[in-house]
Amino acid sequence: MATEPYSPDNPKHVKSRAKREAIDALLDETAVNWIMSDPRGRRALRAVIAVGEPSSNAFNVLATRTAFNLGRQYSSQELTENLKRICPTEYLEMVKEHLLERLEAGTKDEAVRTVTKLEDDGAKNHEASNDG
Structure with missing residues (x-):
């Protein structure tokens, strides 16, 4: 019995x-x-996201290379958004693990500097509100 084609x-x-x-x-x-x-699993997915270099500059003098870089970034960003939507708690755990690994390795990349600055600013604001 033949099935009818999708309509x-x-x-x-x-x-x-x-x-x-x-x-x-x-x-x-x-x-x-x-x-x-x-x-x-979180480490493996983080590595897949990193391959896409989501925060790097995609532009190149060659249009084909720019297109390739943009496609790679889009895939990485799409995966990140899906992870945030499907399992937000585990995504935050993945980011936390990444930051802790970077701190333990002694490397301070932009994300670690940002988190440290936010924590410092938060502590200063807390102290200022207690003083006033």
């Missing part, structure tokens, strides 16, 4: 496809949660 005008086909897409999305979210539940 967006057929409500049965539309409902079936929507159901299948919902199941696929749920499976994807379950897989992401499983990966992010372990420090090794």
